[in-house]
Amino acid sequence: MKTSFFFFFFFLVLLVSLMKKSFFSCAVLVVMQLLLFLALHLINLQWIKPQRLRKKLERQGIKGPPPSFLYGNVQEMQKIQATVSSMKGAANFGEFVAHDYTSFLFPYFEQWRKQYGSVYTYSAGNKQHLYVNHPEVVKEMNQSVTLELGKPTYVTKRLAPMLGNGILRSNGHIWAQQRKIVAPEFFMDKVKGMVSLMLQSAEALTTKWDESIEGQGGRIADIRVDEDLRGVSADVISRACFGSSYFKGKNIFSKLRTLQKIIANQSVLFGISTLGGFLPSNKQKEIQSLEKEIESLIWETIRQRKQECLEAASSEKDLLQLILEGAINDVGKDSSKKFIVDNCKNIYFAGHESTAVAASWCLMLLALHPEWQHRIRQEIAQVCPNDFPDSESLPKMKTLTMVIHEVLRLYPPAAFVSREALEDTKIAHIFVPKGVCIWTLIPTLHRDTEIWGVDANEFKPERFSNGILGACKVPQVYIPFGLGPRLCLGRNFALVQLKVLISIIVSKFSFSLSPNYRHSPAYRMIVEPGHGVQILLQKYKRV
Numbered sequence: 001m002k003t004s005f006f007f008f009f010f011f012l013v014l015l016v017s018l019m020k021k022s023f024f025s026c027a028v029l030v031v032m033q034l035l036l037f038l039a040l041h042l043i044n045l046q047w048i049k050p051q052r053l054r055k056k057l058e059r060q061g062i063k064g065p066p067p068s069f070l071y072g073n074v075q076e077m078q079k080i081q082a083t084v085s086s087m088k089g090a091a092n093f094g095e096f097v098a099h100d101y102t103s104f105l106f107p108y109f110e111q112w113r114k115q116y117g118s119v120y121t122y123s124a125g126n127k128q129h130l131y132v133n134h135p136e137v138v139k140e141m142n143q144s145v146t147l148e149l150g151k152p153t154y155v156t157k158r159l160a161p162m163l164g165n166g167i168l169r170s171n172g173h174i175w176a177q178q179r180k181i182v183a184p185e186f187f188m189d190k191v192k193g194m195v196s197l198m199l200q201s202a203e204a205l206t207t208k209w210d211e212s213i214e215g216q217g218g219r220i221a222d223i224r225v226d227e228d229l230r231g232v233s234a235d236v237i238s239r240a241c242f243g244s245s246y247f248k249g250k251n252i253f254s255k256l257r258t259l260q261k262i263i264a265n266q267s268v269l270f271g272i273s274t275l276g277g278f279l280p281s282n283k284q285k286e287i288q289s290l291e292k293e294i295e296s297l298i299w300e301t302i303r304q305r306k307q308e309c310l311e312a313a314s315s316e317k318d319l320l321q322l323i324l325e326g327a328i329n330d331v332g333k334d335s336s337k338k339f340i341v342d343n344c345k346n347i348y349f350a351g352h353e354s355t356a357v358a359a360s361w362c363l364m365l366l367a368l369h370p371e372w373q374h375r376i377r378q379e380i381a382q383v384c385p386n387d388f389p390d391s392e393s394l395p396k397m398k399t400l401t402m403v404i405h406e407v408l409r410l411y412p413p414a415a416f417v418s419r420e421a422l423e424d425t426k427i428a429h430i431f432v433p434k435g436v437c438i439w440t441l442i443p444t445l446h447r448d449t450e451i452w453g454v455d456a457n458e459f460k461p462e463r464f465s466n467g468i469l470g471a472c473k474v475p476q477v478y479i480p481f482g483l484g485p486r487l488c489l490g491r492n493f494a495l496v497q498l499k500v501l502i503s504i505i506v507s508k509f510s511f512s513l514s515p516n517y518r519h520s521p522a523y524r525m526i527v528e529p530g531h532g533v534q535i536l537l538q539k540y541k542r543v
Contacts, residue, residue, distance in 0.1 A: 046070050046126045049435070053128040056433045057121045062130070064121035065112060072123030077108040099410045100457045101521040102443045106415070109441055119430070127154060130430075130438045135451060137428045138440050139476040141419065142483035144427065147172045152420040152437040159525075161291040162259050164342030167489065168350060171422065182343060183489050185322050191492045192391040194240050198500040199389075201235040205501075206508050209537060220538040222514050226360040226529055229501070230257075233356040236497055237348060244305070252297045256348055259290045264524035298344050299337065347490070354413040355494045357528045359501055361411040362404065364533045365459050366506070367513045372461060375399050376506045377540070389503045397499060402461040404498050405468065408480035409446045410459060413526040416441060417482060443527070445477045511535045 050072065054064075065073050084107040103110050109131060112120055118134040132138055141149070150171030156163075163169040167178040184190070205228055213221040230253075238249040262283060305321075323340060366373050376399055380387055383396040417440040421432040432438065447456045451472045452463070464471045468478050481488035488494075514534035522530030 050123050050126055050128045053433050053436055054121055054123065056431070057128070057130060057436070060430060062119055062121050062430070063116050064131075065116075067123040070125070072125055072127075073108075074124050077124070080108040080111060083107075099459065100443075100447055101527070102441060102447070105521060105523050105527070106441060109439075110444070113444070127152075128436050130432060130436050132427075132430075132438055132440050133444050133448075134428075135445070135448075135474040135477045137430060138417070138445065138479075139474065139483075140428045141438065141440070142417065142476065142479060142486070145485050146425060147176065148421065148423040148425045149419045149427075149438075150175070150422050152418050154437075155418060158263060161287045162256070162263055162349065163346050164295075164338070166342035166346035168346045178339070178343065179485075179489070181339075182323060186489045186491075186493050188492045191496050194236070194493070195389075195391040195394070195496065195500060197239040198236050198497050199504070201232045201239065202501050202504040204235070205229075205232045206504060209509065210539070213537065213539060220536055222516065222534060223537050224532045224534045225363055225537075226356070226532045229359045229363075230352070230356040232501060233352045233359070233497070234348075236355075237352045240493075241344065241347060244301075249297075249301060252294060252301070252348065253352065255290050255294050255297070256345070257353075259287065259294065260349070260353065260525055262287055262290075294345065295341050298341050302340060302344075350488065351490050351493060354490075354526055355497055357413045357526055358404075358408060358411070358494065359498055360529055360533045362407045362498065362502055363505070363511070363535060364513070364517070364519075364529065365407055365410070366403070366502075367511050367535045369459060370510065370512065372399075372403055373506050373510060376403065376503065380503055380507050384503070387507055389500055394496060394499050394503075397503065398465075399461075400499055400503060401495075402464040404495065404502070405464040405471070405478075406459060406461040409452075409478065410443075411521070411527060412442045412446060412480040413528070414480070414482075415443060415523060415527050417479065442479055445479065448477070451477060506540075508540055509537050510540045511537045 046069070050067070054067070057064075065076060067073050068075065084104050112122065112131065113133065118132070119137060120131050122129050122131065132141065151169060156169045156171075159169055165174065167175060167182055170178060208228065209221070209223060212223055213219070216222070234249065234253045238244050323343065366376075376397075379397055379399040380389070384390070384393045389397070417438075419438040421434050421436050421438070424434050425432050427438075445451070449456045451474050453472075455463075469475050472478065476483060481491040481494070512535065514536050517534045518531045520530035521527050
């Protein structure tokens with residue numbers, strides 16, 4: 001509204017000037033006034049508007065680091081990060097396992113939290129942010145059903161090549177429509193039907209590791225497991241979605257992984273927009289090329305799968321077919337192609353990458369704590385027929401569930417809950433003006449000693465012996481999969497897959513950390529082992 005007023009004002013001045021000046025003078029005046037208008041528009045966008053939002057937050061007692069013109073607090077964030085990175089290198093971090101990684105991955109958030117409390121404001125470029133790690137505020141935000149809270153627009157813009165306008169990125173009624181179509185295909189009754197696919201993929205992995213042990217002398221093998229676990233997770237997604245093996249979709253996963261690494265290097269945390277963002281850089285060209293290739297590969301796979309189903313005339317439908325039918329019925333045939341391609345990319349990334357990373361952290365922690373390997377084996381012997389998990393025995397595996405919950409507490413793949421107020425809204429006692437982005441650092445919530453106790457940084461699965469409700473004072477802040485309407489649709493799928501995979505591995509192998517393992521969590525859209533996970537693996541021999 002204010003921008004329109006400026007434009008109207010300058011247009012009137014321009015008309016009056018044109019009536020009084022020569023052609024040359026008019027041309028100079030036009031250029032000068034346009035430049036002045038652009039300068040005022042830039043100042044309004046980059047400083048006045050963010051400052052107006054900041055003042056609205058400050059009037060509620062919310063403080064934060066003072067911003068600079070154009071960059072906000074970005075330069076300070078980069079300076080803090082550089083200082084911590086140099087100290088990390090000097091201390092040779094990685095020769096020991098320290099589970100509290102937030103102080104070196106996100107040091108600015110931790111420094112400001114100690115200085116301003118669990119709710120503070122900061123700015124990144126022209127975006128005003130509200131950092132929230134207060135349990136009650138986080139609880140209300142996550143449980144809010146309003147469509148006025150969505151994913152931050154500047155973040156979703158950067159992730160668009162990878163996620164399209166799928167369910168992980170969309171907002172408002174489009175997101176609600178997608179959730180209605182996709183969510184039912186991940187209900188527990190559907191996921192139970194996928195257990196046999198998960199078992200097939202897990203058995204292929206254990207066969208590969210048996211061969212590695214034989215190839216390294218027959219007793220023990222030093223194996224980097226994270227890439228193998230990515231292969232298993234990708235295989236499960238391929239079989240569940242397309243009824244085919246990982247090898248058929250390997251090209252898609254490889255290109256998605258490359259795209260993820262490129263986008264991860266353009267940090268979404270700083271959120272600063274510059275004129276460079278409008279220029280076709282080599283990286284942007286590479287991203288665009290990969291995006292087109294991935295979409296083409298996905299659609300070709302979809303067409304092949306549809307043809308196979310027509311020729312087989314099978315009544316049994318896979319995940320892809322069911323979602324495609326829902327898309328045609330709800331969004332129409334013309335829009336269904338983009339819908340299915342975008343959501344396939346979302347399912348690939350969330351279902352493949354996040355689950356594989358969670359499994360990697362799980363094996364790392366079990367390698368550190370072999371007593372929990374032993375307890376899981378005892379449980380398998382008690383509840384699994386023929387020492388083999390199935391859809392009926394998995395829910396009975398309480399010890400394994402405790403371990404997985406604790407792994408996801410210490411190493412949640414998603415580091416943040418991020419939202420943007422698409423309209424003025426209220427969360428708990430805080431009025432959040434339209435345009436303010438909200439960030440919650442999940443690992444900080446998961447390690448809050450006031451919520452979890454003095455042992456919050458220790459691996460203690462027994463804290464979940466009475467379930468999530470009994471594990472901490474505010475169970476709503478345990479959010480490895482989010483909470484409320486935005487709860488991750490693949491939660492059941494991920495938990496069941498982790499149970500199948502870990503139970504099979506632990507039942508067949510015993511393992512410890514390799515001396516080559518270097519503990520260095522890295523943030524690449526998700527928190528993953530920066531240098532992989534290497535373990536010493538040997539076949540388990542029952543006594």
